[in-house]
Amino acid sequence: MSSATLSALLQPIEAGVMALDERSLTRAFASFTDAAASLERSYVQLQAEVGRLRHELEETNRDLAVSLEENHRMRQRLNHILQGLPCGVLVVEPEGNISLANPETQRLFGVTLDAPPPALLRDLLACSQGRPSELEYGCGTPQAQWITLRPAQLSAEDGSSAIFILEDISPLKRLQREHEEFSRRQALAEMSTLLAHEIRNPLGSLELFAGLLAESNLEEEERKWVGHLQAGLRTLAATVNNVLHFHSQPLPGLAPLDLGEWLRSAQDFLQPLARRAQVRMELSHALDGVLVAADRHRLEQVVLNLALNGFRFMPEGGVLRIRGAVDAHSNKAAVEISDSGPGVAPEDRERIFDAGFTTCAGSPGLGLAVCRKIMKQHGGVITVDGVAGRGTTFKLEFPLCGGER
Secondary structure (H helix, E strand, O other), rough: OHHHHHHHHHHHHHHHHHHHHHHHHHHHHHHHHHHHHHHHHHHHHHHHHHHHHHHHHHHHHHHHHHHHHHHHHHHHHHHHHHOOOOEEEEEEEEOOOEEOHHHHHHHHHOOOOOOOOHHHHHHHHHHHHHHHOEEEEEEEOOOOOOOEEEEEEEOOHHHHEEEEEEEOHHHHHHHHHHHHHHHHHHHHHHHHHHHHHHHHHHHHHHHHHHHHHHOOOOOHHHHHHHHHHHHEEEEEEEEHHHHHHHHHOOOOOOOOEEEHHHHHHHHHHHHHHHHOOOOEEEEHHHOOOOOEEEEEHHHHHHHHHHHHHHHHHHOOOEEEEEEEEEEOOOEEEEEEEEEOOOOOOOOOOOOOOOOOOOOOOOOOHHHHHHHHHHHHOOEEEEEEEEOOOEEHHHHHHHEEEEEEE
């Protein structure tokens, strides 16, 4: 077959193939166009959805930021409240570490979050275990003498931590002690009033009659008996008067008092006591005509207390010296009462004028406290000077009221 013939046969076939390719290409292009349009619509929808989600996210972020800021302000407020609470707040974790301790807790115990609890706090927490109510605890520290502790268990969601509320009740305890002291003083004042009526008045009569007996014509032995009677009555009167002066005496009635005449009278009053104690009395002074504003009877109580104090510490006898002079530089009169007893121990010097303090068995320990109180009422002072083993000297200083007469 010739090439011409073959070409003639292939032409119709080529024409059909070309027509078929054009139709397929047209359909394919149409499908691509539809797919592109659909993809573009989906992309637009996706952009719209992304914009909506971005807007919602921005709103959510704003709400979250507002919530976080509100939480921050609330935490700051709660922290300020916690910092300013007058009571202690302490949170202890199950393993024993402190996770929260406000300033009051740190003041009471000196605790910090980065250090283990001190021994005192560990003991306190151990004592509070199993106690549903508050515990009162005597710390005895400079920061707090007494505190109360109220325990509470947090929920399991909080890790079962323990929270403790601590309160310093030292001022309340102090007020309670002061109230008890006031009640005791009031009871003693009532008792002293009873003593004044039931004991002191009869004692005065007994002393008067004993004095009359001492001045009568008695035998020597009987006169000694009367002297012992006078000494016993005056000792008993001194004890009663100490209670009265310490608990219920009003302010003294001051009047000019001649110190020289007062000292001679005091020596005469003390002689029966000195004779019974086998003590020699020596009086030397330069106070005749020197005046001070004083309540005579109360100053007599001061001398009586100091003399009795000396007699007690000279059980085998000794010397009681009373000296007096005027200090021209300070414009004061000074009276010294010295004994030859054992003196004052160094550890007792600071407490010797405290009520209730005594080194003598059976003594109520009011004598020297009453002396200090009476001297203060007169604007004067009382001091003690004594070395163990070398006797004791009490010095009374009075402001002068009018020089000499």
